[in-house]
Amino acid sequence: MITALLGAGLLATATPLWPVELHALGKVVNKESARLAKPQVPVKEFVGGRKTLRADVNGDRREDLIVLFTLERGDLWVQYLTVLSSAGAPLATTEVSRKGVRAVDLAGTHGPVIQLSTKTYGPEDAQCCPTVPGRANYLLRGRHLGEMKPSAAAASRGSPPDVRRARGR
Numbered sequence: 001m002i003t004a005l006l007g008a009g010l011l012a013t014a015t016p017l018w019p020v021e022l023h024a025l026g027k028v029v030n031k032e033s034a035r036l037a038k039p040q041v042p043v044k045e046f047v048g049g050r051k052t053l054r055a056d057v058n059g060d061r062r063e064d065l066i067v068l069f070t071l072e073r074g075d076l077w078v079q080y081l082t083v084l085s086s087a088g089a090p091l092a093t094t095e096v097s098r099k100g101v102r103a104v105d106l107a108g109t110h111g112p113v114i115q116l117s118t119k120t121y122g123p124e125d126a127q128c129c130p131t132v133p134g135r136a137n138y139l140l141r142g143r144h145l146g147e148m149k150p151s152a153a154a155a156s157r158g159s160p161p162d163v164r165r166a167r168g169r
Contacts, residue, residue, distance in 0.1 A: 020088035021065055028082050028090050029069060036073050046070040046077070055109040057140045062086035066114055068096070068106045079104055081114065083140055092145040094138070103130050113148065114138045 033043040049070045054063040065084040070077055081104075082093040096116065097104045107115040115137055119130040137148040 021084055024084050024088045024090050025067060025069075025082070028067075028080075028084075028093050029071070032078075032080055032093065032095075033071055036071055036076075036078060038073065041074050043071055043073045046072050051106045053106055053109065057083060057109055057112050057114060058085065058091060059112065060086065064091070066106065066109065068104065068116075075099070081106075081116070081138060081145060083114075083145065092140060092143050094145040094147075096136070096138070096147075099127055102134075104136060107135070112140045114140065114145070 029045050033045070036043050046069075051068040053066045055066065056062060057064050057066065064086055065088075067082050067084065068079060069082070070079050077099050078095055079097040080093055081096045083091040085091050097118070100121070102118050102120040104116040104118050107117045109115060115135065118134040118136050120132045120134060121127075121130045122132045125131050138145050139148050
C-alpha cells in the first residue's frame with residue numbers, strides 16, 4: 001500500500017537528520033506507535049515515506065524541523081505531522097491522515113502554517129490509492145498543531161506565499 005503511495009508521488013524519501021533530531025523523532029515515533037499498537041500486531045514506521053522540511057514555524061527566527069511520517073499496523077497506515085524545535089525538542093505532533101480517509105504530502109510553510117497537499121478517496125478509488133487532490137493547512141500554536149478550517153486557510157493565502165517548499169529527500 002505504502003509502495004503505491006510512493007509510486008503515486010504522495011510520499012517522498014527521507015533526508016539525513018542530526019543525531020539530536022533523530023533521537024527526538026525516535027521518541028515521537030515510539031510514543032505514537034504505542035498508541036496505535038494492538039496485541040500481537042506490530043507497528044513500524046515506513047521510513048522510506050518520511051518527508052522533512054526546515055522552516056521557522058514557531059517564530060523564534062531559527063529553523064525548526066517539520067516531519068511527515070507514516071506508521072503501519074497490519075494493513076492500516078496512519079500519517080503524522082510533527083514539529084521539532086531548532087534545539088531538537090518535540091513541539092507538537094498530530095495525526096493528519098489514515099487509510100480510508102486521505103493521504104497527505106508536505107507542501108510548504110507560511111509562517112506558523114504548515115501546508116499539505118492531500119488526496120482523498122473518490123467513489124471508484126481503491127483503499128490504497130486516493131486520487132482527489134486537495135489542500136490542508138495546520139497551524140502551530142505553542143505545543144499544539146491543529147487543522148485550519150477552510151475559511152481561515154483561505155484568509156491566510158491573502159499574503160504572499162513563503163519561499164519554503166518541501167523537498168523529497
